Amino acid sequence: FEHILESLANVTSPSVQQSSTSVNALNRLALEGILSVIDSIAQKCKAGKGTANNGGMFTLGDADDLVSELSEETDPSDVATAWTTDGSTSNNPYDDLGRWQVAEETHKLAQERKRQKHMLAQVASVFNKAIRNDWISMGVELELFPPPPNDDDDDDNNNTNKNNKRPKLLAQFLFSAPHLDKVQMGLWLSKGPPDKYPLNGQVLTEFTKLYDFKNIGFSVALRKFLAKFRLPGEAQCIDRLMEAFSAELYAQQQGGVGSKQPEDDGGDDSKKLPFNSADAVFAMAFSTIMLNTDLHNPGMKDEKRMTLEQFVRNNRGLNEGEDFPREFLEDLYAEIQTNELMVQRDFMEMIRRHQEDAETLPAKHWEGILSRAHEPAYFTPAAEAHSRTMEATVHDRDMFVTIARTVTRCISDVFVRSTSDALVVRTLVGFQQMAKICVYFDLDETFNEILQILLGHGRDYIMSCIALEYAGYEGGQILAGDTDTSEATPAPPVVVANASSPDSVNNAPIPKEFLIKSPSWAETTEIVGSAAHRGLLALDCGFTLIRTQPDRIRDSWPTLIECLCALRDARALPERVIFLDDFADSRGNLLVLSPFAKQSQRRLDEYYKSLSDRDNRRGWFGGLLNAISKRNLNEPASETLFTGEVEGGDPANEKELSTFSQSLLHVTKRAKLEQVVLMRPKNLPLAKQTIRALLDAIDAYPYFEDPIFEQHAVYSLELALLSLISNRDRVVELYPMFLLKFDAVLEGGTRRDGQIESTERHIPTPFLMERVVVSILRSCIHLYDIPEIRAQLRTSLHLLMSLPPSFTRYVSDRIACGMAIFLSQKFHLLESSNEWSFITDMLNSLAYYGPARGFVFDGIANTVESQMADGVPQAEEGDEDDPRVLGDDGSEMLNKLLLKFVFGTYQNDMSLSIPAMMCLENLYRHTVHLSYKISGRTEELKKAKTFTVPDQESWQNNAVAFYSVCRNLDANASRQGTDCFQRFIASTEMSSISDEKWLLLLVLIVNKQPAITAEETRVNCCTILCKILLMTIAHLTSKKGNHEDLTDVVNQMALLVGENLREGRRGSVSPLFESTLQSVTFLCNHLVSNEYTGDKEYGSWVSDTLLSELEKFGAAGAAQRNLA
DSSP, X not given: OHHHHHHHHHHHSOOXXXXXXXXXXXXXXXXXXXXXXXXXXXXXXXXXXXXXXXXXXXXXXOTTOOHHHHOXXXXXXXXXXXXXXXXXSSSOHHHHSOHHHHHHHHHHHHHHHHHHHHHHHHHHHHHHTTOTTHHHHHHHHTTSSOOOOOTXXXXXXXHHHHHHHHHHHHHHHHHHOTTOOHHHXXXXXXXXXXXXXXXXXXXXXXXXHXXXXXXXXXXXHHHHHHTTSOOOXXXXXXXXXXXXXHHHHHHHHTTOTTSOOOOOOOOOGGGOOOOSSHHHHHHHHHHHHHHHHHHHOTTSOGGGSXXXXXXXXXXXXXXXXXXXXXXXXXXXXXXXXXXXXXXXXXXXXXXXXXXXXXXXXXXXXXXXXXXXXXXXXXXXXXXHHHHTOOOOOHHHHHHHHHHXXXXXXXXXXXXXXXXXXXXXXXXXXXXXXXXXXXXXXXXXXXXXXXXXXXXXXXXXXXXXXXXXXXXXXXXXXXXXXXXXXXXXXOOOOXXXXXXXXXXXXXXXXXXXXXXXXXXXXXXXXXXXXXXTTHHHHHHHHHHHHHHHOXXXXXXXXHHHHHHHHHHHXXXXXXXHHHSOOOOBOTTSOBOOOOHHHHHHHHHHHHHHHHHHHSGGGGSHHHHHHHHHHHHTTTSOOOOOOOOOOGGGOOTTOGGGSOHHHHHHHHHHHHHTHHHHHXXXXXXHHHHHHHHHHHHXXXXXXXXXXXXXXXXXXXXXXXXXXXXXXHTGGGHHHHHHHHHHHHHHHHHHHHEETTEEOOSOOOOSOHHHHHHHHHHHHHHHHHHTTOGGGHHHHHHHHHHHHTSOHHHHHHHHHHHHHHHHHHXXXXXXXXXXXXXXXXXXXXXXXXXXXXXXXXXXXXXXXHHXXXXXXXXXXXXXXXXXXXXXXXXXXXXXXXXXXXXXXXHTTTTTXXXXXXXXXXXXXXXXXXXXXXXXXXXXXXXXXXXXXXBOOSOHHHHHHHHHHHHHHHTOSSHHHHHHHHHHHHHHXXXXXXXGSOHHHHHHHHHHHHHOOOOTTOHHHHHXXXXXXXXXXXXXXXXXXXXXXXXXXXXXXHHHHHHHHHHHHHHHTSSSOOHHHHHHHHHHHHHHHHHTSTTOOSOHHHHHHHHHHHHHHHHTTTOHHHHHHHHO
């Protein structure tokens, strides 16, 4: 047999010199022979009870077994019925009979079968003549059927048995006997009404029980039912047939007792139909027949045919008052629209009526033969036949393994060379059947070889589509190029002709019939446009295999990844997976593309553009472009190229896509690839396999010359990360793979000969490095709450600190944005001072880059804001065990960063000074409240108006920062700083601050005054000085040791007052003069009043010193009047 297959293969696949020739009739016939063998094996590969995936023996009786049903005298130990379904030998006749005795019994059995078939043919001939029920009489005469019950027979039990068996045997005859006229069968079965023709009704009921409707779809069941006969034209007859069909289908789908059901075979529950009653089945059956008539009536105009929405609307409330699921109705509409409901015709009838393409007849006839071979045997109920259906054995497995490589080569060769739509589809069906066999026998290596071929053709088709669109063309006939997946960059596909002119190439339509079908389109014989767009069909076939068998993907991963990357370039992936996830600013706007991203996309654009410009224009590719150019001479060229930028529009919007891209997008959406790649089941080996395959796309880093490597490596990394995040429960085992890859890319891009580069040099793939940086940050954002991998995540973050400044400055905004998100969401997980110190160092370094500074501040501000509720620190009212509370270490570190923003430390940038001051004030309040809460003074906190300072150094630094804003020359900024400073001082418990700190603050204020020309700022600073002195002088003068420093402050203050008054008296009296006079007068009056509790003598000296300055400008009188 192997030699026969090899001969057929040699006929099918020509020599290398002839490989460019088209498929001839001899090649086609040889291919049909090969595919017939594959069909026969695939038909026996069924999943169910008694089927072993390893191909274990499953033996059974002959499909044409009549004896056990027709002859009650047949010995039950006959060879045809003796075998058991598990291959055991307990009933095997070889155990009890000698070899010659078995041969004799087999010969007798064959003779009996031959006699029985001859009698069946005689009865069928009479039946076809439609002479009443003469065929029944002949069957009785030949002892095929029992005679009608005799009313005079006294044996009631005998009559009952005859009444029960007679309709069953008649139904079995109509169901299985060969050469019956289908029109006559339909008329006889539907004859009624039942009260007038009871036998016909009984036979119809038994006839429907012979069907096996379990675990199949509704349209498949209806086609199966109608395939045995032709529907009569009379409505009442159709009613009776549909009623019987509906009752039986509903009973079998529901597992009812009304039908002989096989034991549960572990079928797919997803195929359970949504019917609530047999009446609902009946309504849907009639609705489907009406839809079929409407859609396929050749006399009706297309615009008047029933639409999907009309079909859905017509079936509302027919499911026992409920609506059928829309998905069910959509699938049913698509199936009927694509494949008309019709009774299968005999092969000779097809030829006589010339209604089929000659080259499709052998395939259709062979399919019919195979389907009849697996129907229930003559006079065998469906339930029994179901349990005895032939299954593939280990011998089938051995045969398939022997021929698989040869058959794969032959089918692939014809797939590439054929110009026939039907033959292209036939080869794809062959691939599907081979894959089915591989799944049944666990032949994953062969399965992946088939998958690689399909995906390789699909990949080349996608790249051809992109090249044509870059060239500005919508049409073209795309055939696969070299599918060798060993090359880093796939070979450019070719565009060839299947006709005599380039115009016919351009006019080759995309197979729209294919696009509206369900993924299981293998039963279709021909799809117009299949040869021209075979790569599209191959892609869909491959994706269908992946979606249904994701666990079996092994060696085909690289080709699958290439397909995914090419689909992204064509904007033909669902929105969820087409974009690279990126960071956005506080207003939700995505960050601007980096120079690295733009450069990488430009290289990709140039590569695809070059495919349409290179010198292979001279062949059919050139003919195609020239033909299109002539036809579109007066039409503007398309300017829509792939930019890869989010700003370019939503690629998921099909209206903006080319015809090619729309077709590809339809395929990918239907395949639901994102569920295969991202939403992996919670199975560690599967997740590892997916992620390792995606990360392996970056193994050959860096690729200096490959123009598409960087973009495709970036996308592979994106998919790998999404898969990781989708498998959170497995990240402990999965993340180490990422850490190794991150280190290899970042260190590889910044090192040479093991040394970190200190000079700015060309980085080969900076965009890939950028995306690795983003991936590290996203990993931390999503996974830092998993304690087991925090150390590895911190190691990843440390890699970012080693990036060269020449690279970092272009991606600093993304790093800062990611760190800001990480900080605001995960700050409560930073448990040690070392962790906080590291994060603070990163943020501090990033803040020196202008694009990153705002993001750093936003991260700090959001973190602080999370600790406030309506302007009140949450620590005051929160749960003591709240894990989201910002602790002492975090508060201290963030306080240091905010001080730098207030002082404008980062490149003298004062733009964030005011927001930083407000944030610093809230952070200080949170710190104070947290200290009360930790010390157990919550009740005291609720009543207090001033608060004990937890850290004097931090308090002093904050006071200096607030005062620096008071000194701002901008009047508005100074005003806000003054208000903040006053709130800060007013909330401080004076005794909790040392005298030294108070004196240092006074010295700072009196010596750091704004320019005299900034009048309002000067007023604010003078007011602050007077208020602080008023607040602290009583306490400070109570200790003699403070007098010396305090005297220096008072003398400096007197000079300041004099300067203000002098400047304020120039011309008219200014606000500076009035404000200084009021503040100083109030202070002097207080120092000599009874309310003053400090050193009286020292207080009088201070008052006299300041009043003397007022007298110089004639303002002392007002002060004296106030004093009196």
